Amino acid sequence: GRPVVIGRLPQEAESIIRGIAAIKGAPLVSVADEYGAGIERCPPTNLEGDCQRWNAGTAALTVRTLPSRWRLTPDLTARALTRIDWPGRWQRFRAGTRNVILDCTHNAEGARELECNLARVSSATGRGPIVVVGALGIDRARSLLGTIGRHAREIHLVVPGQSRACSHVQLNALLSPALRERARDTTIETLFPAPDACTAGEAADTVVVTIKDFEFTPAQLTVKPGATVVFVNQGAIGHTATADDASWDSGMIAPGQRWAKTFRAGDAAAYHCAPHPFMKGMVMISGGGQ
Numbered sequence: 001g002r003p004v005v006i007g008r009l010p011q012e013a014e015s016i017i018r019g020i021a022a023i024k025g026a027p028l029v030s031v032a033d034e035y036g037a038g039i040e041r042c043p044p045t046n047l048e049g050d051c052q053r054w055n056a057g058t059a060a061l062t063v064r065t066l067p068s069r070w071r072l073t074p075d076l077t078a079r080a081l082t083r084i085d086w087p088g089r090w091q092r093f094r095a096g097t098r099n100v101i102l103d104c105t106h107n108a109e110g111a112r113e114l115e116c117n118l119a120r121v122s123s124a125t126g127r128g129p130i131v132v133v134g135a136l137g138i139d140r141a142r143s144l145l146g147t148i149g150r151h152a153r154e155i156h157l158v159v160p161g162q163s164r165a166c167s168h169v170q171l172n173a174l175l176s177p178a179l180r181e182r183a184r185d186t187t188i189e190t191l192f193p194a195p196d197a198c199t200a201g202e203a204a205d206t207v208v209v210t211i212k213d214f215e216f217t218p219a220q221l222t223v224k225p226g227a228t229v230v231f232v233n234q235g236a237i238g239h240t241a242t243a244d245d246a247s248w249d250s251g252m253i254a255p256g257q258r259w260a261k262t263f264r265a266g267d268a269a270a271y272h273c274a275p276h277p278f279m280k281g282m283v284m285i286s287g288g289g290q
Contacts, residue, residue, distance in 0.1 A: 003027045133145065
């Protein structure tokens with residue numbers, strides 16, 4: 001009689017679970033039945049990627065099946081799903097002048113989701129990302145490198161400090177000759193010599209700023225003079241990126257569209273959204289003030 005909640009599963013696995021639930025007399029709900037085949041109806045979440053929307057739907061259904069004594073209202077659930085802190089799940093942070101995205105993909109299903117996220121980065125910035133990759137086991141490495149190779153501008157191969165980690169030799173053996181030209185052997189210590197430093201890529205590489213849920217993310221970032229910042233609207237309505245002193249203005253950025261600005265030393269870098277002035281951001285230009 002215990003309720004069963006099914007997330008997004010392969011058809012064969014879902015059929016088996018449904019059969020067992022029927023035998024046990026367990027009530028069953030699924031994200032597919034509740035939200036349909038796409039993610040459009042799934043609850044929003046601050047975590048990026050289609051998979052996380054499916055996870056949000058699974059979480060919302062699970063909360064709904066809990067007894068009323070838990071006092072988890074729909075409003076509380078909706079707010080919680082937009083404030084999730086899940087390290088290593090497409091986690092964005094700053095390391096010196098670099099925007100770094102940490103993603104702990106660990107299986108073939110995760111590699112498929114990683115492919116979607118890497119494609120979005122390439123589309124937003126207009127160039128392939130720089131990817132640092134290590135893997136535990138040949139099978140995991142094979143699916144990861146196949147995905148990464150289709151999108152990365154550079155691949156930095158590292159060996160995690162774990163007994164099951166693939167060596168540089170094993171990782172290189174999985175690369176095609178063309179892919180090896182974009183790959184290099186290195187170490188975590190070389191790439192990240194300090195908590196606030198990253199040596200991969202260039203200081204003036206394109207930085208992506210996403211706009212979603214009425215906020216600029218990240219709200220503050222530091223770039224070198226000459227760096228290009230791309231504003232990508234991932235929300236449901238139009239927004240602008242407008243300098244506080246009106247010296248530059250993106251105009252309306254429609255949902256799904258982007259706008260880029262190259263920052264020079266001395267450029268005004270405090271900005272806001274004109275129709276939603278509570279949305280504010282700041283670009284710090286190193287060596288050139290704010």
